[in-house]
Amino acid sequence: MTMYRSRSQALGGAPRGRGGRPMQRVPIGPRRKAISALIVGALLAAISLGFFWPGVASYDSVVQYQQVLTGEFDDWHPPAMARLWALAHMAGWHGQAPMFVLQMLLYWTGLSLFAGALARRRQAIPALLVLLLGLWPPLLGWQIAALKDAQMAGALVAAAGVASWWRLDGRRLPLWAAALVLLLLGYATLVRFNAAFATVPLAFGLLGGLRWDRPLFHAVLVLATTAAIVGALTPINQRLLQAKPSGVERSLPLFDLAGIAHHAGPDAVPLVPARLWRRAEARGCLTPILWDPIGDERACGYIVDTMQRAAPGAKLRDAWLRAIATHPIAYARHRIAHWNSEMRFWMPATMPGTGPLARSEPNALGLGSPDKRVIGFEKTGYTLATSAAGAPILWFALALGVLYCSWPPRDGAGGVAVTLALSAIITELAFGVIGVASDYRYHCWSMLAAGLAMLAASGTRVSPRRALLAALGVAIVAGLVTIARFTLPPALPPI
Incomplete structure (x- = not known):
């Protein structure tokens, strides 16, 4: 819908200026639409902070906060996050609130910038859908927990938003913006041992380090870089960040x-x-x-x-x-x-580790819980997460569809779409080799990346035949997941 501005308007008539002459209607420009998206994103961030305050402390959060209090860190939980948390604690900001605020601000900043960049390209509906994606209960519900997964997701969304402000238009990032993106990706890499599978494709793609006409060479480069970073994490955690080995x-x-x-x-x-x-x-x-x-x-x-x-x-x-x-x-x-x-593909609806959490783990450390008003939102998040729409495999199929439709990218938006899709795909495939648990929170970034990739690709030229085949593939996956949800018995919780 096109919006207009005027200083006066006669009842039942057209806007008029001095002397009663009709005023010329001036459409709101792309920059103003971008600013509007940023303002809406800021409002959603403020509402989220107030509604879910002070965030949720899970079992892992409680254990990590104990390390913050004692000053003794191990590498089972990310020492980079614990060290940052300790700085906030030393500054007098106690509890889980500092990490909750950090991950929520990163999350909404990234989504707002991404939406603003789309709005500037006159893609108002995709811009709105970006913000609605941020409100989706299975994702926002887990983002309120002071966890390494939410820290990683917040940092990655912020990096994608900052870079996409320029990259969606095919422009290079200013040096300061590129440095900020690298800082965010570096932090995300340190807070989860498998984050490199997401961050390395993002670093190459968002910073313009990939040439799409040489896919095999760059695939080897990305995989080699990822392996090197994964191998370096233990020395970084134990020597540089002085975390004790935990096994x-x-x-x-x-x-x-x-x-x-x-x-x-x-x-x-x-x-x-x-x-x-x-x-x-x-x-x-x-x-x-x-x-x-x-x-x-x-x-x-x-x-x-x-x-x-x-x-x-x-x-x-x-x-x-x-x-x-x-x-x-x-x-x-x-x-x-x-x-x-x-991936919760051929699995029942009821599985352990689905969440999201509405209350903090009982503790004597002063880590409180949000008001009871969040319980309804988190229950909705659980219901959606157990449905076919919340299955990570469905979003994985969506990322594959975006990659199929957008390859090779022909413009900046296509490059962003392919980069985000690759980040989601590689991250999820890595779980097939290194995964040891099936918690839903592990997939929040991949689901966000798949959704953002689709919205970035909405402004590019796509072959109708490819789009139809991709949609058919996603529909088949959705159908299989739905059948599994209604036919398989609930999965038993761990002993």
Whole structure:
């Protein structure tokens, strides 16, 4: 809808100026539309901060805040986030509120800039949809939790918004903006061990480091850079940020070895006696949903204890690689089953780790909860997250569709769309190899990236045939997910 300005208007007549002459209607320009989008985004940020104040502290938040209070950090939880939280605490701002404010401001700043850039391109409806995407309960509901996942999502959305202010129009970023984008991507990389799968494609694509006419070369470059960054995270956390080793890197080998034993039989992993594997199998500890039961002392913790005694240090890694090489089919079945669980594809509606949370974990550290008014919003978020519309696999299919329709990108908007789609796709595919749990919060960035990619692509020329095929693919995935939701029994919570 086109809006107009005038200083006066006669009842029932056209706007008139001095002498009663009709005034010329002046449409609101692109810059004013962009400013309007920024103002609306700022209002939504203020409303969100007030409505959900002071944010939610999950179990992980409580553990990390204990580290803030004691000054002793380990690398199970991101020390970069804990160090930043400690600075706020030293400044007299206690509780989870500082991290809640940071991630919410980053989140809404990025979305507002993205919407403003679209509005400036005369794409009013996509700009509005960007802000509505930010309000979608499964995403906003998890963004209120003071967690590394919300910190990562906020930093990545902010980086995408800043860069897209120029990149949607095909312009280069000013030096200061490029530095800010790199800072945000760097922080996001430090707060989650798998964030590099999202941040490296963004860094290359948003900063203009990719040439779309050489896809194979740049694919190798992106993967090599990602591997290098992932390998450097442990030294950075333990030496530069002075975090104590927690053994978090052992969770993946332990989870995979348990999965191989489940699919290939108890004799496939001789680190643990067959009778203990059979006992764990009978108790339901060997689940593709998450690794926690085998690490829980009250459930099947004896599995982890036995493996750690039999293969301390690097010996566990060697046993893990040897088991994969010896039983590749069992390993593949285990990883496929886990990825299906992560993506909530052929899975029931009810699964553990869906959330979002409305109350903080009970604690004696002064970490409070939002008012009870947020319960209805979070329940809506849970309902939508368990539906087909909230399944990460559906948004993954959407990102694939955007990549198919927009490749190769012909303009700035197409480049942004492809970059965001690649970030979402690579992040989700990585869970098939390194994922150890199926929590819904892990997918918030990928879902946001897929939605923003589609809205960026809405202003580009797309082949009708490609668009139809992409829509058909998304519809097929949605249909399969819907069937699964109505036919499969609820997934049992971990023991």
